[in-house]
Amino acid sequence: ILNVEQSPQSLHVQEGDSTNFTCSFPSSNFYALHWYRWETAKSPEALFVMTLNGDEKKKGRISATLNTKEGYSYLYIKGSQPEDSATYLCAPYDVRFVKLTFGQGTILTVHP
Amino acid sequence: GAVVSQHPSRVICKSGTSVKIECRSLDFQATTMFWYRQFPKQSLMLMATSNEGSKATYEQGVEKDKFLINHASLTLSTLTVTSAHPEDSSFYICSASVGTGELFFGEGSRLTVL
Numbered sequence: 001i002l003n004v005e006q007s008p009q010s011l012h013v014q015e016g017d018s019t020n021f022t023c024s025f026p027s028s029n030f031y032a033l034h035w036y037r038w039e040t041a042k043s044p045e046a047l048f049v050m051t052l053n054g055d056e057k058k059k060g061r062i063s064a065t066l067n068t069k070e071g072y073s074y075l076y077i078k079g080s081q082p083e084d085s086a087t088y089l090c091a092p093y094d095v096r097f098v099k100l101t102f103g104q105g106t107i108l109t110v111h112p
Numbered sequence: 113g114a115v116v117s118q119h120p121s122r123v124i125c126k127s128g129t130s131v132k133i134e135c136r137s138l139d140f141q142a143t144t145m146f147w148y149r150q151f152p153k154q155s156l157m158l159m160a161t162s163n164e165g166s167k168a169t170y171e172q173g174v175e176k177d178k179f180l181i182n183h184a185s186l187t188l189s190t191l192t193v194t195s196a197h198p199e200d201s202s203f204y205i206c207s208a209s210v211g212t213g214e215l216f217f218g219e220g221s222r223l224t225v226l
Contacts, residue, residue, distance in 0.1 A: 004155070032213060043116070044205075046214035080170070093213075099171075100215070102148075102156040 002094050005105035013031060013080050013110050020076045023090030027071035031068040032093040033077055034100060035064055039086040046087075047075075080110040114140045114210050118218025125196055126226055133191045133221045135206035141186035142208035146215065147179075150203040159204075162189040196225040 005024045010027045013019050023033070032051045038044040048057045053068040077084055087107050091100040115138040122157050132224050135145055143164045148156040161169045164221075168181035180192040191202050205220040 014138075024169045034214065036217075038213075041219075043219050044215075044218040046113075046216070049212065049214050099158055099161075101158075104153070 002101040004103040025092040
């Protein structure tokens with residue numbers, strides 16, 4: 001089974017704070033890294049699909065970086081808003097397992 | 113973006129009965145759908161990959177006779193939990209992939225077996 005770790009498990013920030021969290025995965029046999037946002041009572045929503053080492057992607061106030069050599073990705077949220085409150089999931093695609101393996105997620109709560 | 117609809121969102125059943133969960137792609141054709149299960153405080157675990165017109169591919173440790181998957185059309189995959197028992201109580205969620213590689217998820221189904 002692929003070992004995917006996300007940290008921290010949960011995070012509380014104030015509105016306007018910037019925050020970041022980490023996804024760690026085995027660097028060997030890497031193919032792609034997915035980030036999803038999962039709001040309560042809704043469907044998980046894709047944020048980014050990243051494949052290249054050093055890649056950086058941005059969507060509004062959210063951005064992500066990828067280091068495939070050392071096996072980690074960072075997700076950044078600038079100026080957090082209450083609507084950013086959600087569980088953020090990462091999932092690497094490993095060519096050995098031929099599937100996405102999801103981490104446990106980071107639960108973000110943004111307080112007004 | 114692509115929309116996936118999953119039904120029912122919640123179901124309560126008695127032990128020994130079977131429960132069917134439907135997953136529909138509303139605005140695209142999904143040749144492949146994925147079924148996941150999530151236990152409390154754990155990650156999404158892939159149960160099986162559903163392929164239109166062929167048998168599903170089950171992950172190691174998932175009983176194919178317990179969790180029947182049918183993908184009879186390009187817009188519908190179903191998961192039937194047969195002879196459900198309390199230990200089958202869980203959150204089940206489906207997803208489909210389009211050409212970009214990202215997954216589009218249904219809303220999920222919370223199964224409670226009494």
